Amino acid sequence: MIAGRILLNVASAYIVSRLLRVLEEGGCLVQRLTRHPERVVPRASALALVLATTLQTAAAQTQSPVRTVPFVDLDRYAGGWFEIARFPNRFQHECVGDVRATYARRPDGRIDVVNRCRTAGGETEARGVARIVDEQTFAKLKVRFAPAWLSFLPVWGDYWILGVAEDYSWAVVGSPDRNYLWILARTPELPPPAFAAAIAVARANGFNTAGLVGTDAARPR
Numbered sequence: 370m371i372a373g374r375i376l377l378n379v380a381s382a383y384i385v386s387r388l389l390r391v392l393e394e395g396g397c398l399v400q401r402l403t404r405h406p407e408r409v410v411p412r413a414s415a416l417a418l419v420l421a422t423t424l425q426t427a428a429a430q431t432q433s434p435v436r437t438v439p440f441v442d443l444d445r446y447a448g449g450w451f452e453i454a455r456f457p458n459r460f461q462h463e464c465v466g467d468v469r470a471t472y473a474r475r476p477d478g479r480i481d482v483v484n485r486c487r488t489a490g491g492e493t494e495a496r497g498v499a500r501i502v503d504e505q506t507f508a509k510l511k512v513r514f515a516p517a518w519l520s521f522l523p524v525w526g527d528y529w530i531l532g533v534a535e536d537y538s539w540a541v542v543g544s545p546d547r548n549y550l551w552i553l554a555r556t557p558e559l560p561p562p563a564f565a566a567a568i569a570v571a572r573a574n575g576f577n578t579a580g581l582v583g584t585d586a587a588r589p590r
């Protein structure tokens with residue numbers, strides 16, 4: 370808590386100092402208006418850009434980190450899931466519906482991952498493996514879909530379980546940088562109260578849920 374307040378005070382002082390600098394330079398602009406009017410607009414635009422960047426940086430610095438659930442029972446989490454909604458991403462751009470994921474625990478402690486979805490040309494499948502990063506909560510994992518012979522490369526992606534229903538009927542998965550977000554369910558459709566609860570989990574972690582796109586999770590036609 371103390372560290373958080375210190376960071377907030379530092380960020381606030383930084384913002385104030387930059388604002389004072391902007392105001393000071395703005396005063397100089399007023400004095401130069403009659404001398405060099407053609408320079409005022411470009412200069413003002415540059416100052417506005419600096420101010421916007423400063424405020425965005427300060428906001429990012431004071432935003433709370435993404436939090437996972439306290440504990441995940443991976444045996445209960447294993448099995449099949451339907452995607453209900455997601456942030457658009459490059460590796461699912463061909464999926465038009467029926468997005469499903471299956472997780473199976475392995476004797477070596479890792480988890481086999483099979484992702485499937487319907488595409489314009491039929492169906493596609495991706496097989497990967499997940500490893501546990503946090504063995505206290507079991508809520509932080511890394512997933513890789515590259516071939517095993519490329520395992521020495523840094524091709525692991527973050528898979529954090531941010532929320533899970535008490536009966537494991539839905540889950541919220543995301544990344545600590547907030548660039549990826551998925552809402553999953555055991556059934557193709559999620560009742561409105563459960564969907565609202567999942568959205569609340571994402572928002573509480575600072576995700577902009579307006580970026581979510583719904584998934585046509587109906588069973589294969």
